[in-house]
Amino acid sequence: MTTTRTDPNASGGAAYNAFLAMCPSRLLLERISNKWVVLVLCALGGDADKAPDVPAAPTAMRYSELARLLSGVSQKMLTQTLRSLERDGLLTRTVTPTVPVTVTYELTDLGLSLHRVVRRLREWAQSHMDDVLAHREEYDART
Structure with a gap:
């Protein structure tokens, strides 16, 4: 085509x-430029409590852990995000037959390769937010 x-x-x-x-x-x-996708990849990549200069260690997480970590995400949005990432081969969903059933999510090798990219994007956004806010304020004052 x-x-x-x-x-x-x-x-x-x-x-x-x-x-x-x-x-x-x-x-x-x-799909991958969605904020929830970026945050899920960063969470599963082990970035949640790391300083920018500390290497991340990928981790498996339960749905409830992700929901707590991603403040403001709705259950529907988190479920849709996880399903789309699984469909694209970026994460795996593992069901363990316990009582209650345990479901964990973990990045695949493909997901880890994307994580390295989006981690930098998240770091850039966090470190340049003050600059962006100052420019917005300046722009709004002119218009």
């Missing part, structure tokens, strides 16, 4: 171009 790929022989497989409207990689960008 010419609207979704560039030259498929260039890299030995499909070469996607997110600048094209119907490219599947554009849809993937839309």
Whole structure:
């Protein structure tokens, strides 16, 4: 399909171009740029209580742990986010037959590779928030 790929022989497989409207990689960008996706990846990547310069250690977490950690996320949104990440192969869902049943989520190798990218995005947002707020205030004063 010419609207979704560039030259498929260039890299030995499909070469996607997110600048094209119907490219599947554009849809993937839309999904992974969601704030809840970024925060779930960072939580499962072990970033929740780490300073930016401390290496993260990936961790398995239960649904209730994620819900507590991600302040403000609704049950519906967290469930949808976890399902979409599982569908895309970014995390695994493990059910342990206990009473009650224990369900844990953990990043896959693919999820860990994306975690390394979104961790930097989260760090940038946190460290530059004061600058952004100052620019917003300045902009709003002009308009």
